Amino acid sequence: MSQARLSPGIRAGRLTQAEIAANFADVAPPLDRHEAQVAADRCYFCHDAPCITACPTAIDIPLFIRQIATGTPDAAAMTIFHANILGGMCARVCPTENLCEGACVRMEAEGDPVRIGALQRFATDGLMAQQGHPFRRADPTGRRIAVVGAGPAGLSCAHRLAAKGHEVVIFEARAKPGGLNEYGIASYKTVDGFAQAEVEWLLGIGGITIRTGQALGGDLTLTALAAEYDAVFLGVGLGAVNRLRLEAEDAGNIRDAVDFIAELRQASDLLSLPIGRDVVVIGGGMTAVDAAVQARLLGAENVTIVYRRAREMMGASQHEQDHATRSGVRIIAGATPVAVIAADGRVETVEFAHTAVTDGRIQPTGTGFRLKADQVFKAIGQRLDMALDGLDIDAGGKIAVTGPGRTGIDGVWAGGDCAAGGDDLTVTAVAQGRDAAEDIDARLMGRPVEIPG
Template identity: 55%
Template sequence: MMIESLKYLPRPLESNGALQRHFTDLAPALTARQAAIESARCLYCYDAPCTRICPTEIDVASFIRNIHDKNVNGAAVGILKQNILGGSCARVCPTEILCEDACVRNHDAEGQPVRIGALQRYAVDHMQFAGHPFSRAPSTGKTVAVVGAGPAGLSCAHRLAMLGHDVVVFEAREKAGGLNEYGIAKYKLTDDFARKEVEFLLGVGGIEIRCGQTLGGNLALRDLHARYDAVFLGLGLGASRRLGLAGEDAPGLLAAVDYIAALRQCDDLAALPLPARAIVVGAGNTAIDMAVQLKRLGAAEVTLVYRRGFEAMTATLHEQDIAKANQVRLLTWAQPQDVILNSAGLVAGMRFEKTALEGGRLVGTGATFEVAADAIFKAIGQSLDGASLGDALAATLPREGDKIAVDARFRTIVPGVYAGGDCVAPGQDLTVQAVQHGKLAALAIHHDIQSTVEAA
């Protein structure tokens, strides 16, 4: 386990049972009464702005009207036919900058948007079907390989299965789900929800998941390309970016995503190594998730440090408020300069240089300060794992920056190979965006396979 480098740290003071209570739902689910009242607030706008801004094109007004009319199954189908991971997206999607920000109620005298995310969760959580709500088209006799069982890969696999294709999903880890299983704060996706959602998705049939299969390891793109009718790459971003500082590999300095994954997979939270004082370097939702979870485990002092100002943080204001509510100290205009180690070579803190904007450029001011810490967690972004594109065919895929270049229909330059989610250039690192990429790529794969069949 990657958190081996922290094993010298003490353990939380509270029992596992007490700690688990700190990781219950961040936003409690709506009751039937609350859902009825909230759905009645929707104006069912013609050309609804909430629908137009939804990355997966969910007909928001329609599903809310179904809830209002007590047709929960109808609401759920409306959501899931556009976004098969609608249950997790209802919990983790930044609705405050998407549908709820666009809601006309947000801009009237009331100034309170309809709680679209909570209503979407209500619909998916309370649906009751005798069988799976979606059925497969007649078999096409074609089989597609999907690499990566994260939101993009799962969405692609589900849509392909619905269209009549057989799908084999190759996943590097021991469980399917991607970031929903391993990378989201525990208080956002509770009660093993990620696993239950995968099981529901697989209920459509025609999808096989093979775990422990790593592209660039025991799997080569050229072999998949030869054996399957098409290949979809939903690789995600598996490598943590480096700070580029001496001491970066010292015990006590770790990628935030590795600790979050360990926390999410841990049955006994009281067994996790926990620093009394911690530094989190970063400005996105992962940085906030990391800092807040350390506080909830009982860390006395957690400092989140970012090199620019609050307004430049990629974490939404809602996420920043969560950090403040959990007593996370937020330091801006400071960039890491040195990792401070003690006599035993363990992390003891970090030296930062104060920054400023000069002519629109970020510069160091020369002034420095130190923050003491028993552990440092970097959340400065992820990049594509170079090893995954190591074989000869994968190496021919052009990149934009460190991401795979695709066209508007998620085709790579190699015929029959498609890609989507965080690993491609248009990616926005949103679960909901990855779901849409997978769905659209599946439609392109289906179109291209059918065109080839007809041409033959």
């Protein structure tokens, strides 16, 4: 982006180093042993546990909490990792209020669920801090599998396949593995380089090679991978961001929210990141909230999220919405952008129209408003950014799959955000990668597939 096209209101160093450090500290500090014991003692250990059903990876939650309660947190961690090898990250970023904790019996009875996410972090962090990897590979099978994408789905798939004795090569387009966990999640949720530490820990099982800077297209094609490897798993995510389709959308101070978050996550000095005084974020999902909150934490004075539907329809959970408003972010629902007013290649104002839903369709009401903006972040959804040789794409723009990630091409599987049926959550991507690995192994080894959970 040309610095000449940036608004004068966008600048670095709005806060002090001490303020930045405080703002980007761990948003949910870990439990100590006593706190974990107290939290675990609140669990009813339900036999027909709704929390398990609500977990996309079907972790046996009552079992691991009982193991913590009886003083065996390492056993609890193994219970978690057998179902979800990225259980450490999921403990930090899962919308537990919509999943396991939202289904907790105590939530229904008292409005205060067992702190399942915090207990999961307590157990997994403890085991990951120890020497060595807790899983051991089976005897080598001589089979080789290509995994495209080192995000949650690809890493989960690779680890499960490696554990079964297969050799796995992961092709990753970016400079670092981790995908969404490394580049797309708010920094205050995963402090101290946890995303990369988790990848290094996962690779400790052996049998997995990662080749970075390798994207599909050019010399690396799906056809070539399918010919060279015994199976291929696609976990390529969604690399392109939807457009507003408005004039002046390409002005210098309008950018994709995912790029802003990725830049922030990779910055060695947050004080060096320029941020506007008046920031507008368009969208209503987790990306919108993460971008808006971090803009405030960098020192933006006025940050507004604008979402086209009713607030209860936002993709971001109520917990995340509340966190945003506590951080000083204003949320305006029921409005859509209709014009970008720019001068000298820089946005100055965004015009919005109030909306109403008529026959299931969003329509402008004829009234509206304008917001001053020296910086605008777009968070209106993502899509595939590559052509994939011969794969069927569904009406939603994702790879069509059946069962545990089987695509229309024999020997090719897909999972995570790029595949149909997902809900753009790390935990769902982990489950899809894991289940595809089980199916790949069963196909290669000639036995019935057994999907965990």
